[in-house]
Amino acid sequence: MADVYDPFDPAFQADPYPAYRRLRDEEPVHRHEDPPFWALSRFEDIWAATRDAETFSSAQGLTFYPDEIGTLGLAPTIVMLDPPRHTALRRLVSHGFTPRRTAALEDRLREFVRESIAAMERKAADGETPDLHRDFASPLPTFALAHLLGVPDEVRERFDPWVSALTTLQDDGLDLRSLTDGAVEAVAEMFAHFTEVIERRRAEPSDDLISALTVAEVDGERLTDWDILGFCFVIVAGGNDTTGNLISHAVALLDGDHAQRERLAGDPSLIPNALLEFLRLEGSVQALGRTTTRPVTIHGTEIPEGQKVMMLFGAANRDEREFGPSADELDITREIPRHLGFSSGVHFCIGSHLAKLQARVALEELLSAYPHVGVDLENAERISSPFSRGWKSLPATGIG
Numbered sequence: 001m002a003d004v005y006d007p008f009d010p011a012f013q014a015d016p017y018p019a020y021r022r023l024r025d026e027e028p029v030h031r032h033e034d035p036p037f038w039a040l041s042r043f044e045d046i047w048a049a050t051r052d053a054e055t056f057s058s059a060q061g062l063t064f065y066p067d068e069i070g071t072l073g074l075a076p077t078i079v080m081l082d083p084p085r086h087t088a089l090r091r092l093v094s095h096g097f098t099p100r101r102t103a104a105l106e107d108r109l110r111e112f113v114r115e116s117i118a119a120m121e122r123k124a125a126d127g128e129t130p131d132l133h134r135d136f137a138s139p140l141p142t143f144a145l146a147h148l149l150g151v152p153d154e155v156r157e158r159f160d161p162w163v164s165a166l167t168t169l170q171d172d173g174l175d176l177r178s179l180t181d182g183a184v185e186a187v188a189e190m191f192a193h194f195t196e197v198i199e200r201r202r203a204e205p206s207d208d209l210i211s212a213l214t215v216a217e218v219d220g221e222r223l224t225d226w227d228i229l230g231f232c233f234v235i236v237a238g239g240n241d242t243t244g245n246l247i248s249h250a251v252a253l254l255d256g257d258h259a260q261r262e263r264l265a266g267d268p269s270l271i272p273n274a275l276l277e278f279l280r281l282e283g284s285v286q287a288l289g290r291t292t293t294r295p296v297t298i299h300g301t302e303i304p305e306g307q308k309v310m311m312l313f314g315a316a317n318r319d320e321r322e323f324g325p326s327a328d329e330l331d332i333t334r335e336i337p338r339h340l341g342f343s344s345g346v347h348f349c350i351g352s353h354l355a356k357l358q359a360r361v362a363l364e365e366l367l368s369a370y371p372h373v374g375v376d377l378e379n380a381e382r383i384s385s386p387f388s389r390g391w392k393s394l395p396a397t398g399i400g
């Protein structure tokens, strides 16, 4: 199967779906030799693994690289903790993600989206090709997170390069060695900024997420600055490109089926369901890992204790065993009772509401202004990553 499934191969990354199908059908518990890890690809198996944190631990990191946490030089962030500490921290930070707090952002997001559309129109009027990913989809989550984290306007300009640096880091599997000097500086600057904010909020709490974390206690202990920094880090690293890529994939998928694009533009009430379908077909997070805490047997194959197991969400979300014979096809009205686009179990994405809100507002505004918006796939550039799926550049068509 090594000839079919090589997570580093650009051809696999460009179109992983045939390899996923073979893995699901022929080797649902696949052993990868170098680096050594196991890969699960069927929906039911991954669903079960995400919901069994005792056996499939997050504490050794989420990639197949050894010593991921040491490399990062950070306190383990929420996504790399197991219960019970995870449970306590999750309860705390969930205060920052209440539906009320999230919904309050809608008007600001809509205003921002309209400005981005106007900027793309100006570009088109000047004879340039607007880039759907760079000019539209990607700036929106950066803006949303800056608000959530209370980054003041005067710091906003510096926030964007910090985010790009972290995104590069994330695409390469959170390996600090992959960063250029400029990016290392940007990450250091971001940490310095948030350390300052934490100090200020400790002295004078206000109504934002960081203030809530400074007064919060887990097991009778206050969170340290490192804990809070780690949380800022995971939000910025986890909430940006994932959301931007969902928006870009949505437009790309709709450009492959103009009848469904027309239907969605004519009836925006279908957008929330369509978003799940976009995420199912082209998930921003294709694979994440766990480490086994005991031997576990799946389909007759024993995975020993202490092994890295990658959960191929991108394969699971197209499993015919779960989604039927049309699993590879776009159907914006498909009923999707469960999917793995945001994972499942205790680590289920805490920002899923915020991500869906942003994508909904972005599509409502874009399809209303430009119902025939599309993308030029021939001149697009993908990110290359074994873990994420998305774009560096995606030229837009049909704008202006």
Ligand code: HEM
Binding pocket: 050, 058, 062, 078, 079, 080, 090, 145, 234, 235, 238, 239, 240, 242, 243, 246, 283, 284, 285, 288, 341, 342, 343, 344, 346, 347, 348, 349, 350, 351, 352, 354, 355
């Ligand atoms: C389409 C957009 C998004 C996708 C596809 C996505 C995907 C995911 C996935 C797959 C996980 C689970 C990790 C695991 O099982 O180990 C996760 C966790 C998480 N996500 Fe998201 N995410 C998105 C947007 C966001 C946003 C907007 C935020 C924050 C504002 C965010 C913050 C987090 C955090 C903090 C966790 C860790 C939760 C925990 O460990 O309990 N995500 N996300």
